[in-house]
Amino acid sequence: MKKAIKILVVLVVALLLAVVAAFHFFGTQIRLLTGRPLYLIPPSPVALAEEAIYCMNLQGLYAEGDAWQQAKETLRKEAEAAESREAVYDAIDRAAKVAGGKHSAYYAHEKVEELPFERPTAKIQDDVLVLHLPGFMGTAAEGKIYAKILSDAIEAGGYRRIVVDLTDNDGGNMYPMLAGLSATLDDGVLFRFRDRHEQTLDVEIGKANISGAEKKSVDVPVEVQIGPGTASSGEMVALAYKGADNATLTGEPTAGYNTANILIPLYESDLQLTTSKTVDREGEVWEDRPIPPDGA
Numbered sequence: 001m002k003k004a005i006k007i008l009v010v011l012v013v014a015l016l017l018a019v020v021a022a023f024h025f026f027g028t029q030i031r032l033l034t035g036r037p038l039y040l041i042p043p044s045p046v047a048l049a050e051e052a053i054y055c056m057n058l059q060g061l062y063a064e065g066d067a068w069q070q071a072k073e074t075l076r077k078e079a080e081a082a083e084s085r086e087a088v089y090d091a092i093d094r095a096a097k098v099a100g101g102k103h104s105a106y107y108a109h110e111k112v113e114e115l116p117f118e119r120p121t122a123k124i125q126d127d128v129l130v131l132h133l134p135g136f137m138g139t140a141a142e143g144k145i146y147a148k149i150l151s152d153a154i155e156a157g158g159y160r161r162i163v164v165d166l167t168d169n170d171g172g173n174m175y176p177m178l179a180g181l182s183a184t185l186d187d188g189v190l191f192r193f194r195d196r197h198e199q200t201l202d203v204e205i206g207k208a209n210i211s212g213a214e215k216k217s218v219d220v221p222v223e224v225q226i227g228p229g230t231a232s233s234g235e236m237v238a239l240a241y242k243g244a245d246n247a248t249l250t251g252e253p254t255a256g257y258n259t260a261n262i263l264i265p266l267y268e269s270d271l272q273l274t275t276s277k278t279v280d281r282e283g284e285v286w287e288d289r290p291i292p293p294d295g296a
Contacts, residue, residue, distance in 0.1 A: 043267050045088040049079035052092045052106070052271055055264050059275045060099030061196050071098035085267070092271070100274030101288055103232070103257045108269045117142045120180065122153030129159035133177055135170040135234065143176035150180025154218060161221040164237070167251060171232025178203075178240060183218050184247075186281075190240040193260040193276035194285075201276070203240075222247040226293060231255035236278070238291055243282045253290035 043051065053072055056063050071094070078091040086108070093106040118134040131153065136146055154162070162184060169177075178185070182205050193201045224241045226234075226249055235258040241247035260276040277287040 043085070045082035045085050046076075046079045048085055048267060049075050049088055049092060051266060052095065055266075055271055056096060056099035056273060059195075059262065059273060060096075060104070061259065061274045061276060062101055063099040064196065067098055071095045089269070096271060096273060100261075100272075101259065103259050103261060103272075103274045103288055105272045106269060107272065110268075120146055120149050122149060124159050127158075127160040128163055129153060129161070130163045130165060131181075132165040133169050133234070133237065135168075135172045135232075136176055137172040143173060143179075146176040147180035150177075151183065154181070154183045157218075159220065161223065162218075164222060164224045164241070166230045166234045166237055167225050167227040168229040169231070169234030169237070170229060170255075171234055171257065174233035174236040177233065177237050178205075181237070181240075184220075184222050185240055186244055187217075189281065191236070191278055191280045194279055195276045200279075203236075219246070224249045225251045226254050226291065227252040228255055230291075232257045232261075235286075235291055239278060239280050239286065242280050242291070249291070249294045251293050253292045256288050256290040258286040258291060259288050 053075060057072075060068075062068065075088075075091050075095040079088045082088040082091075089106060089108050096104040096106050115137060117138045118136075120134060121132045123130050131150055133150070136143065138146070164181065164184075178190070185205055187205055189202045189204050191203055193203070222241060222244075224238055224247055226238050230238060231254065235254045235256075238249060238254065239258065242249060258278050259274045260278065261272050261274050264271040264273060274288075277285055279285050
């Protein structure tokens, strides 16, 4: 009996040592794979900076060349001199903007304000269905609500044309937006993302329709209203219509944050990193420059 207990203790200790070793040598990779900020002990300023550098090296759209090498050296020097993790936050943010451009950022959790879920609205005025799409950064359940409000209004009919108001859509998760509007969008590829290695990812209606409902197309003109307040995912929605036969972009040029980001969880913080530029259906590349209205 005692021998069995000793063997069990040895196995438990060995397992714990294996877990510790795995996190010591492969902690960053584990966190990237799981998408969770799993740490056994809080990282030092140097360790946090090195983890951020690893992630930016791996996936940053502009993480190559002399400017990036200089940014890494500067971040490492500031991390070595830092007396706390907080003291290196700004340096990580500056490096992120070199590795990923202006659309990238580093956020400490205590500085992130949780915003209330703002629903889209739909109303009919003079035979025109006006859909107002705010930015969206909610849960999966809220995303389904967001999409359903739009799709229900479109499916209900009673209009001759549609206005999609993106003028104050500052971004977030584009998929509930595209899902809700899918009946007004073409089948097939809307646009694609292209990373620095020339790898591409197509964005298609089937992938955007998070509700899983059958797509029911409507054949009416669509006016997409854009402006300086249209940013990030709001611009992705505009690009989904750009060049479509039934759609026209009106208003003013957008904010110019039309690249693709990923959110990487780090210790008590998140790294928002730009990984890809966007290529529209006509082959035009969008790389954080404003989208003009049609005819501008």
